[in-house]
Each structure stands twice: as structure tokens, then as C-alpha cells.
Amino acid sequence: MLSSLEAKKFVSDLLALEPNKIPKIAEQGYFCCTRLKCGQAFMNTAYLEVENIIRFCKEVPNFSELAMSDRKLLIQSAFLDIQMIRLAFRTMELAQPKKVMFSEGMEFDIHQTRYYTGYPDSLFHLVQEIVHCMQYFNVDIVDCALLQLLTLYSDNVQGLCDPQLVTRQQNRVLEFLRQCSSARFPEAPSRVAGLLLRLPLVRQLSLMAAQEFQAMLASGMYEASPLI
Numbered sequence: 001m002l003s004s005l006e007a008k009k010f011v012s013d014l015l016a017l018e019p020n021k022i023p024k025i026a027e028q029g030y031f032c033c034t035r036l037k038c039g040q041a042f043m044n045t046a047y048l049e050v051e052n053i054i055r056f057c058k059e060v061p062n063f064s065e066l067a068m069s070d071r072k073l074l075i076q077s078a079f080l081d082i083q084m085i086r087l088a089f090r091t092m093e094l095a096q097p098k099k100v101m102f103s104e105g106m107e108f109d110i111h112q113t114r115y116y117t118g119y120p121d122s123l124f125h126l127v128q129e130i131v132h133c134m135q136y137f138n139v140d141i142v143d144c145a146l147l148q149l150l151t152l153y154s155d156n157v158q159g160l161c162d163p164q165l166v167t168r169q170q171n172r173v174l175e176f177l178r179q180c181s182s183a184r185f186p187e188a189p190s191r192v193a194g195l196l197l198r199l200p201l202v203r204q205l206s207l208m209a210a211q212e213f214q215a216m217l218a219s220g221m222y223e224a225s226p227l228i
Contacts (some may be wrong), residue, residue, distance in 0.1 A: 087102065147195065
């Protein structure tokens with residue numbers, strides 16, 4: 001199907017890492033508890049997803065070719081963007097247009113999102129906008145995984161020892177994305193460019209989510225994770 005055996009192998013290995021692994025809440029019956037306990041359950045699933053993303057990044061094919069310090073910097077810079085790509089993708093697959101799937105068991109409409117997470121309506125609407133973009137471009141799990149890698153391999157991160165190697169890795173992933181896209185949609189040569197133009201929306205969403213998340217931690221009412 002793809003024009004490159006290398007691309008097939010890379011994509012196969014990448015999908016084996018579960019690039020859309022959905023966090024699952026451990027707390028049962030949280031809807032019947034206090035708002036504080038509901039908020040902590042939400043934060044715990046966010047921490048779990050960060051753990052999943054870090055594990056995923058460390059095992060990405062060829063990521064180990066980078067210096068350890070560069071790998072740490074790239075993960076620190078990209079994990080929130082990756083989390084937002086996953087959030088939008090699983091929400092798209094949920095196929096409930098008025099809800100966002102924060103985790104398994106946490107599929108919230110706009111009112112529940114505001115109540116349980118404290119996130120503003122603007123964040124909910126931005127997630128929905130990214131979901132609509134994914135639907136428009138018929139994004140599948142391969143696209144989702146490769147878009148995560150494109151955000152991971154950012155040569156704009158300050159302090160990299162070898163930004164040229166990061167650029168080469170990013171270009172390699174971009175070529176795989178083009179091959180996958182042209183195999184599925186040969187009649188849409190500009191599809192990848194359209195996807196890339198939407199990535200700033202992901203960064204806007206991750207910055208908004210980070211601000212709200214830090215506000216929740218600053219309140220002193222929730223337990224923090226050493227990962228954040």
C-alpha cells in the first residue's frame with residue numbers, strides 16, 4: 001500500500017506503542033462524590049496519560065539516536081501538545097458531537113466540563129474545533145501517531161545539543177506522513193499541508209489547558225504529580 005517498506009515498518013512499530021492509549025479512571029462512582037473528589041479523579045487521569053505519553057515517546061523508533069538531554073527537552077516541550085492531539089482524536093472516535101472524551105468514563109458535555117474540571121467553555125469549543133478539522137481530513141490512527149511525532153521532533157526547542165538531527169528525524173516523519181496520506185488519498189496532494197496548518201490550534205489548546213491545570217494546582221486543593 002505504501003511506496004516504502006521502511007515507512008511500513010516504521011508505522012507498524014509505531015502503532016504497536018499504542019499512540020492513542022486512553023487513560024482509565026481508577027475512582028469508581030466519582031459522579032456521586034464531592035466536586036473536589038471529581039476534580040482529583042480528573043487530574044489523576046491526566047497524570048496517567050502523561051505517564052503513557054512519556055513511555056510512548058521513549059519507545060518511538062529511532063528516538064534513542066538523540067542525546068539523552070535532547071530527548072528530555074523534546075518530551076518536556078511536546079507532551080501537552082501530544083496529549084491534546086490524543087484528546088481530540090479519541091473525542092472524534094467517540095462520535096458524540098456535544099461531548100469531549102477526557103478519559104474512559106469521563107465523557108463530558110460543556111456543562112460537565114466546566115463543573116468537574118474547571119475548564120472554561122472556550123477550551124471545550126477549541127477541542128471541538130480541532131475534532132471537526134480531524135473529521136474534515138479523515139484523520140486515522142496513523143495520522144494521529146505521526147502528528148504526535150511531528151510535535152515531538154521540534155527543532156525550535158531551546159537548548160538542544162543537536163537540532164540538525166532533530167530536524168532530520170522530523171523530516172523523516174513528515175515523509176512517512178506524506179506517503180501514508182498519498183496512499184489513502186491520492187486525489188488530495190495538499191492534505192498534509194492542510195493538517196500541518198491546523199497544528200497551531202493544538203498548541204493554542206495545550207497552552208490554555210496548561211494555564212487552567214496550573215490554576216487547579218495553585219488552589220492547593222488537589223494533589224500534584226512529580227511528573228508535572
